[in-house]
Amino acid sequence: MTQQGTLGVAVIGTGRMGADHVRRIDEVISGARVAAVVDIDAERVKSVADRIEGCAAYTDPAAAMAAAEVDAVLVASPGPAHEAALLEAFRHDLPVLCEKPLTPDAASALRVLEAEQRLGHRRVQVGFMRRYDPEFARLKELLDSGELGRPLLLHCRHRNASVPSFFTEPMLVNDSVVHEMDQSRWLLGQEITAVRVLRPRPSAHAPAGIGDPQLVIFETDGGVLVDVEIFANCGFGYQVQAEAVCERGTARIGESHQMLVNRAGGWGGEIAQDFVARFREAYDRQVQAWVDATRRGEVQGPSAWDGYAAAAVCEAGVRAQATGERVTVELAERPALYR
Numbered sequence: 001m002t003q004q005g006t007l008g009v010a011v012i013g014t015g016r017m018g019a020d021h022v023r024r025i026d027e028v029i030s031g032a033r034v035a036a037v038v039d040i041d042a043e044r045v046k047s048v049a050d051r052i053e054g055c056a057a058y059t060d061p062a063a064a065m066a067a068a069e070v071d072a073v074l075v076a077s078p079g080p081a082h083e084a085a086l087l088e089a090f091r092h093d094l095p096v097l098c099e100k101p102l103t104p105d106a107a108s109a110l111r112v113l114e115a116e117q118r119l120g121h122r123r124v125q126v127g128f129m130r131r132y133d134p135e136f137a138r139l140k141e142l143l144d145s146g147e148l149g150r151p152l153l154l155h156c157r158h159r160n161a162s163v164p165s166f167f168t169e170p171m172l173v174n175d176s177v178v179h180e181m182d183q184s185r186w187l188l189g190q191e192i193t194a195v196r197v198l199r200p201r202p203s204a205h206a207p208a209g210i211g212d213p214q215l216v217i218f219e220t221d222g223g224v225l226v227d228v229e230i231f232a233n234c235g236f237g238y239q240v241q242a243e244a245v246c247e248r249g250t251a252r253i254g255e256s257h258q259m260l261v262n263r264a265g266g267w268g269g270e271i272a273q274d275f276v277a278r279f280r281e282a283y284d285r286q287v288q289a290w291v292d293a294t295r296r297g298e299v300q301g302p303s304a305w306d307g308y309a310a311a312a313v314c315e316a317g318v319r320a321q322a323t324g325e326r327v328t329v330e331l332a333e334r335p336a337l338y339r
């Protein structure tokens, strides 16, 4: 850290999310600067570094993490590259904000948990940014207050306008519904114990090999049922909505977080077209909270345990999707570090 306490961050992966986080650290939030950027694509990383004063470009994450200017790491490479980056960050005892997923499967997530426990202190915050969205935060506050009584059901909708051509059917669960896994565990303070996947007839616009939309149902250890509509190619925009049904009332978010306009012959608002627009404020608040906590020497937010738990539910979800059966979630015992 500089004398003023400014955190030098290395951003690993400068694709869509990484480049947006670089812009966020450089232009939006306070207390940090982009000290290094890393990408296996040498041209891309150089063009990102060239736009920022004092920012070094690397193609090797380990070299960036060894640099004296780097105090913390933001991992935004693809999921399969996360484990290696996290283990390297632990070698230097660096704090990490790791984009979801922590890792792509439960076994590798457990290895990360074990390595963090060997350090003896938490180092990782996982990028489940919905926890920082003002609407989700208000819903959490209301549920925690107990005013509506105990939650019984959680109805969730997750619609993408479209998904890239490399998207596969398991990614409906691993890449998209993983957010509802974390959101449900966090909102309810409960673990997910079983998953089922139901399919309507596929949309005519579903890409080959993907049954789209699907209904993913979670059971929790507190007896709540959660249903998630995942519709990856709905065509009209990006929508994330949730409604909690409790004993004495219901609460719904995500209907219209923007302006509502009356105009000739019509009433309504705009629909965001992607997650970058819909969750802009959540991403800003997430990164600011990470920087602030790191500068205080603390680690907060979704932990490696939360990343592991989501990975375990993903595995059950992908099996439920493939077999049509109810699949129970196998969860390791929660280590003391994460209690």
Ligand SMILES: NC(=O)c1ccc[n+]([C@@H]2O[C@H](COP(=O)([O-])OP(=O)(O)OC[C@H]3O[C@@H](n4cnc5c(N)ncnc54)[C@H](O)[C@@H]3O)[C@@H](O)[C@H]2O)c1
Pocket (backbone or CB within 6 Å): 012, 013, 014, 015, 016, 017, 018, 038, 039, 040, 041, 044, 061, 076, 077, 078, 079, 081, 099, 100, 101, 127, 128, 129, 275
């Ligand atoms: N929180 C969210 O809402 C959200 C949204 C989108 C993506 N994500 C997550 O962010 C991460 C990145 O996604 P993206 O959409 O930006 O992907 P992307 O493909 O646009 O970018 C990934 C970048 O990482 C680089 N890269 C690949 N392997 C690398 C390695 N070993 N070391 C360094 N760089 C490497 C690639 O060259 C590319 O530039 C993923 O984990 C993804 O799941 C999160």
Ligand SMILES: O[C@H]1[C@H](O)[C@@H](O)[C@H](O)[C@@H](O)[C@H]1O
Pocket (backbone or CB within 6 Å): 160, 163, 175, 176, 177, 179, 275
């Ligand atoms: O990778 C993205 C991202 O995680 C978004 O937040 C999610 O809404 C999309 O469905 C997913 O494809």
